[in-house]
Amino acid sequence: MNNKDLALSLVHADTENEIINILKKEGYWDKSDDWQLYGGKENNFATIGNQKSRAEDALVEKIVNSVDAVLMAECLKRGFKTDSKEAPTSIADALEKFYNIHNGKLSNITPNERTKLAENIALVSTGSKSNPCYSIIDKGEGQSPNRLPDTILSIDKNNKLRTPFVQGKFNMGGTAVLRFCGRENLQLIISKRNPKIKIQDASDDSINYWGVTIVRRENPPQGVRSSIYKYLAPNNKILRFESDSLKLMPGNYPNAYQNELSYGTFIKLYEYQMTGLKTNILFDLNYKLSLLMPSIALPVRLYERRKGYKGHTLETTLSGLSVRLDExxxxxxxxxxxxxxxxxxxxxxxxxxxxxxxxxxxxxxxxxxxxxxxxxxxxxxxxxxxxxxxxxxxxxxxxxxxxxxxxxxxxxxxxxxxxxxxxxxxxxxxxxxxxxxxxxxxxxxxxxxxxxxxxxxRREDIEDKLEDSKPLADVIQDILKKSPTLSKLFIKGVRLPNPFNIVNGKREEQYEGKKFPTFFTLIKEYPEIAPKDCPKNVRFRVQYKTDAVNDYFDRDNDPGKFSLYVNGTEVENKQINPWNGYINLNVLLPDNVTVGDVLCFESKVEDVSLIEPFVSRFYIRVTDAEKKNNSSNEKNRKNPSTDNKGNEGENTSHLDLPNVIEVFKNDKNWVSKEFENETALHVFEDGQGGYDFFINMNNIHLLSEQKSNGSIDSKLLNARYKYGMVLIGIALLKENNDNTEKSIEDSKNQVGNIFTHIKFTTKVLSPILLPMIGSLGSLKLDDVEIALEPEVN
Incomplete structure (x- = not known):
């Protein structure tokens, strides 16, 4: 068959076996001289195989390359080199100049406009439901056959390094997908240079041709330790052919190749291994890609074209998480x-x-x-x-x-x-x-x-569910008297928990801020004669009161600007945290301060409506470094004082005992806390240093024990189970707090957290807890001695 027919037959194939049979029939598969080294490197597996660890992340690279190709085409169509001074300076600038998208945000255009724009890039699923193929198609700059080895088939080329308005600049050619493409790692590439581009290479005699190639992974040859990636190029030339257009774009379901593509790039990934995301492309994969590209520069049209799906429409527009959340x-x-x-x-x-x-x-x-x-x-x-x-x-x-x-x-x-x-x-x-x-x-x-x-x-979860804590306190106190070892779990003694913050006065009213504030003042003044003390090794916090809206400093149009200076030098390391008329300012002291220094801070708030900025001045005195408390992370940090008296005067009590909430199958907490039959205990931190224990009183092992052990009152079994779980939870929490540094490191490495650990451990212990309490409690010394006697033959 001719090269065009070969290309189209490869397009319509949906399995690796089909591809291999086609290439064998044409005499290419087994002819090693027809395959060239990907990127021109013999050890390319070290680069290609050492990228993304997940298939969906690798797929994102391909989509990003298509986005970049479309943006670069728009620039080149206008006669500008992509790294010239006439080119856009950023992605947002490109979207404004090329598509009139305000601030370069897709949320600023309508859904219909995004769908129209998405016609430039497509992601199409074909093949079987269990082993799908994915095609990435774009109407971007495209590549001529002669240019393919130096662009899409390259590694470590600086093709986009100096282009400021693209997303992908890692020079890998989107090779991360290859390891996830079936067993042979097959990938089809078809491309044609965009004829609308004004700047073309006059020496390139393949500008008007389509190029087609297949990428494959070959087993390590004799004496070589790693596999090698190669692409089809007989006589070191990409296969080519002339054609005004090709039927590569999807039509109505289930037609995957009905509409014409006149230029651009078509890439197909065969039997792509994407675990857990092989359902209808409109759902799980769509959501995942939105998360992985939260602010994608251009929308992408997703097409589900595998047989066996039903729905009003089997296509949608991917615009990124930011757009989804905004809508x-x-x-x-x-x-x-x-x-x-x-x-x-x-x-x-x-x-x-x-x-x-x-x-x-x-x-x-x-x-x-x-x-x-x-x-x-x-x-x-x-x-x-x-x-x-x-x-x-x-x-x-x-x-x-x-x-x-x-x-x-x-x-x-x-x-x-x-x-x-x-x-x-x-x-x-x-x-x-x-x-x-x-x-x-x-x-x-x-x-x-x-x-x-x-x-x-928290109130919604535990209000009307809390039991009187005194029985629990009495039981624990009695246990402590009998067991010095258990008493170490309660170094500070047993005290009843206070389930809620004690709120004085009315609750906070609905806040309606103004676009431009009429005031911006410190809640508490710190003049030079009475500065705020701050230990040398911690940051300080001051609060402002204002009537500005929450997004005053962060909106797209006419945002406010907050500046802070210390002794005339602007402070970079600061946080401003607006919420309903209050602004928390957190500042790290400069590195060169010494104990006893009194620093003058000045803040300025400016916007387009102000003739003069709002200026506030306060003083900070540097004190001795604060000793770190290793028992927990800033457990005893005080909340800042505010001037909203009556709305938020708070006192909190130290919680030695947890709040215990019983959970049953018909409770809302059963669903919201994701309880199952085997669940025993879920623990939640209350935000004030205490804990809420949600205990499954319909645990399948508790119910089984109640049913099989009629000699013991069910209320006693419930109490043994509940108090036993409470003690286990407290012990695990104490161990975690005693090993704060380890728990912090574990959380950084994402190996879990103490609450997940408690959930798992108590689930494992729940089948044996009650039998263990009942059996071991009645065990006598004679029983042990008999059990330890050696057998006589």
């Missing part, structure tokens, strides 16, 4: 969210956006991802939701409802290398990561809106 904000996010603000770590500037979902609404947006780190709209690393349960954060009650997006696009090159592994899907350990995590801990722990949400959720 669904009222239905899915808590009032007042998202909120955003700058953070600084080791001089590197980032922006953190906090999304708080309504109960049960986060599952279509994120699974275990709690914090995602983004560069140019693409996720490069994540931290799990266990981050929110750390002692330094204390948001276990709302951990499943939180998502934080950290935009790292402004990091310099070296900082990117320090923060992200070369695979670009994980964070590297190091000082920069530690400092960023520290800044995020402070931001989340001290955010008034999150604290209010946590307390409201």
């Amino acid at each position: 669904d904000k009222k239905e899915n996010l808590e009032s007042g969210f998202p909120v955003s603000g700058p953070i600084t770590a080791l001089g590197q500037k980032m922006r953190a956006s906090i999304f708080a979902f309504k109960r049960g609404r986060s599952t279509n947006y994120t699974r275990d991802e709690g914090i995602i780190f983004v560069i140019n709209g693409q996720t490069h690393g994540t931290l799990s939701k266990s981050f929110f349960t750390r002692n330094a954060v204390r948001h276990s009650y709302i951990a499943d409802s939180l998502l934080v997006v950290v935009d790292c696009s402004e990091l310099d090159g070296r900082a990117r290398e320090d923060l992200f592994l070369n695979s670009r899907d994980r964070l590297a350990s190091g000082e920069l990561r530690s400092q960023i995590e520290r800044e995020l801990e402070i931001l989340l722990r001290e955010h008034k809106g999150l604290n209010q949400l946590r307390e409201r959720r």
Whole structure:
């Protein structure tokens, strides 16, 4: 067959066996001279095989390359080189110049406009449901056959390094997908240069041709340790043919190849191994890709074209998580969210956006991802939701409802290398990561809106469910008298828990801020004669009162600007945290201060409406360094005083005993806390240093013991089970607090957290707890001695 027919037959094939049979029939598969080294490197497996650890992350690289190809084509069509001064300076600038998208945000155009724009890039699923193929198609710059080895088939070429308005700059040619393409790692590439591009290579005689090649992985040859990736190019020339267009674009379901493509690039990944995401492309994969590309520059049209699916439409537009959240904000996010603000770590500037979902609404947006780190709209690393349960954060009650997006696009090159592994899907350990995590801990722990949400959720979960704690206290006290060993679990003695903050006066009213504030003042003054004391090794916090809206400093149009100076020098390492008329300012003292120094801080707030800025001045006196408390992370930190008397005067009591909440199958907590028949105990931190214990009183092993052991009153069995679980939970918590450094390191490495550990451990112990208590309690010395007597033959 001719090259065009060969290309189309490879397009329509959906299995590796079909591809191999076609290439064998044409005499290419077994002819080694027809296959060239990918990237021109014999040891290319070391680079290609050492990238993404997950198939979905690798697929993102291909989509990003298509986005870049379309943006570069728009630039070249206008006659500008992509690295020239006439070219856009950023992705946002490109979207404004090429598509008139305000501020370069897809949320600023209508869904219909996004769908129209998505016609330039397609992701199509074909083949079988169990072993799908995925085709990535774009109407971008395209490549001529002669250019393919130096572009798509290259490794370590600097093709986009100096182009400021693209997302992918890692020079890998999108090779991360290859290891996930079936057993033979087959990938089809068909491309034709965009004829609308004004700047063309006059020496390239293949400009008007389509190029077609297949990438494969060959087993290590004799004497070589690693596999080798190669591409089809007989006589070292990419196969080519002429054609005005090819039927490579999908039509109506189930037609995968009905509409014409006149130029651009078609890439097909055969039998792509993407575990857990092989369902209808419109659902799980769509949601996952949205998370991995939260601020994708251009929308992508997704087409489900595998047979056997039904629905009104089997195609949709992928616009990224940011657009999804913005469109669904009222239905899915808590009032007042998202909120955003700058953070600084080791001089590197980032922006953190906090999304708080309504109960049960986060599952279509994120699974275990709690914090995602983004560069140019693409996720490069994540931290799990266990981050929110750390002692330094204390948001276990709302951990499943939180998502934080950290935009790292402004990091310099070296900082990117320090923060992200070369695979670009994980964070590297190091000082920069530690400092960023520290800044995020402070931001989340001290955010008034999150604290209010946590307390409201907690009230909803435990109100009317709490039992009188005195019986528990009496039982524990009696146990302590009889067991000095157990008494060590309660070093401070037994005290009854206070289940809620004691709130004085009325609850906070609905806040309605103004676009431009009419005042911005310190809640408490710190003049030079009475400065605020701050230990040398910690940061200080001051609060402002204002009538500005929450997004005053972070909105797209006419944002306010907050500046802070110390002795005339601008302070970079600061956090401002607005919420409903209150602004928390957290500041790290300069490195060169000494004890006794009195520092003059001056803040300025400016916007387009102000003739003169709002200026505030306060003084900080440096005191001796504060000794670290190793028992827990800042457990005894005091909350700042505020001037909203009557709305938020709080006192908290130290909780030695947990609040115990019994859970039954017909309870709302059974669903919200994800209880199962085998569940025993779930523990949640209450945000004030205490704990709430949710105990499954319909545990299958407890019910079985009640049924089979009629000689013991069921109330006694319930009490043994409940108090036993309480003691186990307290012991595990104490062990965790006694090993704070280890638990912090575990949470950084995402091996779990203490609450997950308690959940698992008590589930494992629940079948043996009651039999153990009953059997061992009646065991006598004679029984032990008889058991230890040697057998006589």
